[in-house]
Amino acid sequence: MVIDNDAAILAASTALLRRWSCTVTAARSPAEAIALARVAGGTDVILADYHLDDGRTGLDAIADLRQLAGRPVPAIVVTADHSLEVAAAVREAEAELLHKPVRPAELRALLAHMLG
Template sequence: MSAIGSERAGSGGAAAGGRVVVVIEDEAIVLAGYQMLFESWGYVVVAAQSADEALQMLTATPLPPGFILADFRLRDGQTGTEAIERVRAAFGADIPGVVVTGDTTVTVERLRLAASEGMPILHKPVNGRQLQDMLTRSFKGA
């Protein structure tokens, strides 16, 4: 489901200066929505359903990730915070990461932990303007 290597991502990458956004979301329809949104803003998108899939896709592209968005609850008991940590471990601890959740049962303790590790929490439904502002700020220093 990755946009890397596609004609569309190639043109978006040129417009965005090769800025790569990694999206890790296990619901295919939601993942596709994020991919289309970020591509419409001119970003290169690595769209994956797990951290393993994202890492595999990222090794296939010469562009490093510049931003990571991950759903909090992923398959097989994995979390978005873990997924972000894995991508950061492979490509750089300073990559901005955001965790998205629609789950009202996520404990305040887990949300605080994510925030303390530099992963702001966005609650679904995600505000597109807020997300775009986060991306713009993240890539300003890049």
């Protein structure tokens, strides 16, 4: 599951993951992610932008998806925000943090580690 409110970034992330033979569900909001996860029947890993619309964050989306799944789905938060507060919130949510611009090799290695 990829969640980003920027259509161009969502499309690019989806295309990259599909080139790696991943099955990708793409959502522009936490609500859309939940609706799509219900249809898809589950999520193996979540890749969420930190800053979403309507005051929501990627951490909100991760919490919603984990609650729906009934398990701690592995998650990665992507952000350009280098603040200690965001880093602490991501750690507290038991998610991984990647800063923009994300290097594809770094993302691929992290995904392999999380799913391996």
